[in-house]
Amino acid sequence: MKVKVLVVDDDVRLRKLCAGFLQRSGHITVAVEGGEQALKEAGNQRFDLVLTDIKMPGMSGDELIGHLLEMQPEIMPVIMTAHPSMDLAIDAVRKGVYEFITKPFRLDDFQRAINNVLQRRMEEIQRVQRDFVKTLLEIEEQLGDEFDLPKTIESLAVTGRREDEGEGDANKTKRVLPEEQAEPSSLRIGGKGEYEAAESLVAIICEPIPADLNLLKNSPDYHHFRTIYAAFRTLNLKLQKTNDAVQLKFVMAHRSTDIPKFFRLFADQICCIVFGPNFPLLSEVTLRIMANSSRSRMVVVCHNPFQALFSWDRLSKLADDFNIVAYRNSTAESEARDFWSLFLNRELRPLIEERLKTIRDRAAEKEYVLPAEEIRNLLLKDYESMELLPSFPATFRQAIGAIEERQPFSQLVEIIESDGILQGLVSQSLKKSSYNISSGVESLPTALAAIGVEELKKTMIAQVVGNLLDEINQPGFHGQHFLFHSVCTGYMAQILSLNLDEPSAREREILRCLSLPQYSRDILKKLRLWERFKLADEFDAFTGGLLHDVGKLLNLICYPDIFPSILYEIEQKQWQGSLLESETALLWDFQHPATGSALLLEWDIFSNCIEPIHLHHQIHRGSAPETVLIAMANCLVKGLYSFPHRLDIPQELRDTFLGPVANPDLLDNPLAVLFENIVELFELEQNRLLLTALEVESGNYQPQKLEELFGLAKRSFENSQSYGNALSGQNPEFSQVLEYAKVSAEEALALPLLLKGSLQALVKGLCQNISRD
Helix, strand or coil, X not given: CCCEEEEECCCHHHHHHHHHHHHHCCCEEEEECCHHHHHHHHHHCCCCEEEEECCCCCCCHHHHHHHHHHHCCCCEEEEEECCCCHHHHHHHHHCCCCEEEECCCCHHHHHHHHHHHHHHHHHHHHHHHHHHHHHHHHHHHHHCCCCCHHHHHHHHEECCCCHHHCCCCCCCCCCCCCHHHCCCCCCCCCCHHHHCCCCEEEEEEECCCCCCCCHHHHCHHHHHHHHHHHHHHHHHHHHHCCCCCCEEEXXXXXXXXXXXXXXXXXXXXXXXXXXXCCCCCCCHHHHHHHHCCCCCCEEEEEECCCCCCCCHHHHHHHHHHCCEEEEECCCCHHHHHHHHHHHHHHHHHHHHHHHHHHHHHCCCCCCCCCCHHHHHHHHHHCHXXXXXXXXXXXXXXXXHHHHHCCCCHHHHHHHHHCCHHHHHHHHHHCCCHHHCCCCCCCCHHHHHHHHCHHHHXXXXXXXXXXXXXXXXXXXXXXXXXXXXXXXXXXXXXXXHXXXXXXXXXXXXXXXXXXXXXXXXXXXXXXXXXXXXXXCCCCCCHHHHHHCCCHHHXXXXXXXXXXXXXXXXXXXXXXXXXXXXXXXXXXXXXCCHHHHHHHHHHHHCCCHHHHHHHHHCCCCCCCCCHHHHHHHHHHHHCCXXXXXXXXXXXXXXXXXXXXXXXXXXXXXXXXHHHHHHHHHHHHHHHHHHHCCCHHHHHHCCCCHHHHHHHHHHHHHHHHCCHHHHHHHHHHCCCHHHHHHHHCCCHHHHHHHHHHCHHHHHHHHHHHHHHCCCC
16 A cells, blocks of 8 residues: 655654655655644645654644644554653544554564554555445435436536537536435536535536437446446535535536536536546646646546547556546446545545635635746646746847846847847847838947847847747647737837836837837827836836736647637637636636746746736736736737637537537637727728828827827727727726726727837837747
8 A cells, every 4th residue: 555654753864764764665755854844745735644753843743643633634643752651652542643653663663563554544444435335335226227317417417519419509508407306416507606605516527428318327338327426425425424514516527628617617616527438538738737736626537548648657657747546447337336436435535625624715716826936836847848848048038137237238249249049130120121221230239239229128038939939839829919919018018108208218219119100109198107107117018018928828838739729718708708717717727827927937037027927917906017017008909919819720629629610700809800990990080180291201290180189099999889898808807907097998999099000010020020930
């Protein structure tokens, strides 16, 4: 019997001796020197056995055991002491200690004591197991031949069947059992309010349900469904006898695309996902995402080599690296009964007791984003995926550092001269017409002086994003759409942050590179948004905007083929609701704001951008101005450069994994379509302003014409409420952004309309500078 052991002793020699001996015996060990460290470890992972000294500095061994038994009631305590006594032994037995070891001890005595503990636990498990199976068989018999299993299973399933299978709309939830027929382990899909109480947990059972539901009753291949139902009823009967009033409910997923629906519906109430032996086309990516989570959700796989897209050996490796319970199982009635009784009673029941504490501490939050450091640690745990990520180029880091630290110009030149790629970026940047360079540039210093260090910095960061894009080859993902949206967000964030009344030397250089028409500067002065965003001196708005979605690239590099499923999830919701919510339904804790900030932590660069990137979808009155600025820029450019721009899912993926098109008229992002229509009408009206040739050439409008232009842009959105509604639907934080910035929706949305030409030229110019494979 292989177990996980927590070894606690302030004597480092003895601690290492015990841990090493247990490891050589095939057990997993974690060794710490005191009670506080032990409790911290127990808060992060489950242990089967704790081996602890009694007398230690700080927390004593018996105090530690008391706390551990509260946290993990199934843990087996074993104490070591150099001062045995009858009173100590009696007290230890009273507290549930399994074994009492006197120091010093011989290794064979130590092994004998550990074996006694494991033998005792095995006997307890077998006794409980026999009791569980006995109750399960009794319940199966009580169900009788008249029990309507097809009707019960149908009520629990969101099957996702297609219309051509004769089962109706794939998006519709199956009808539910009447109130009087609902069993303790059943789940009435429609009754969402029933599950708001902390005492309800949900298990997702992933098994394909036959199109002909009568097979559930007549075919031996589906007898295990009856066992599943009876097993959950058995577990609920056991749970009812505990002090914690908790009920475990279960739902059944027909295929992978059903699972996100349950994630949205039940969030943190989900305690486990079980992939049965018949679940079709189960991928390794799906398992890695679900198992590498901070939440206490157990992932169980009954491996079937004819259905899973990975071998048993590969699953065993994943089970060692992640929180996955792996079984070899079939649909045979006896094997199914053994599996469900073993899993529910031995694995799931302790997890339920642990989850109750978590749920009572924090209510489920659909868009809760984990701290960047925690996400980084989870990603590093998935080392095979992280190895796929390109590193941040060393010379780029040096050059950016030289620019940000205002190092001597000669030092920056020296760094660039050492890197051919950097020299190429400088050369490519010189080709931009905005620099007005009439003849060839003979030296690198002259070229840098013409370009400006701020423009070079933008080009370098955009090149790093381009390097990430080169690593992605997923169906439906268009790197150019992503790059244009990111670069445009960076420029918009920078434009909104500039002090146009009294620009600093750095801001004057930025304005020179931006080449904004005078009329757009005058309108920006009217709004004076830089006064709302009092940014930290070291924060670079362009960098924060450019990298705000970099977490999406990390997710797509680490988890191949996930993007079509994200698009399909958006399609099922028909662009309604937060796009972040669609992402969360598939990636759990790995939402792009969290993984993006974790990537910057791992790269150890742009530390001032970490929080704005991490929280740019969670805006409130207390948000930092840098965070709100990035959120505002992201929202404002959504129509001009939307991402995703279109739900472009290959037909073969729809046929094999996903499903048919939900609505052919909603494949294009509504924001892009609506914005294009608004632009067309605005430009027609703009031609009626009767601008003079001088105004057109200089961009310097008379005050009256400027007011007319701004009013026209605002009315364009007043007359198109659908655009504002679509934007708020995809980005619910937009209303909080407007409240923070103290501008109306029409005033804010007028900006991308008025800046459209400038933004397009800037985006095109910068994207032409970078090299792509």
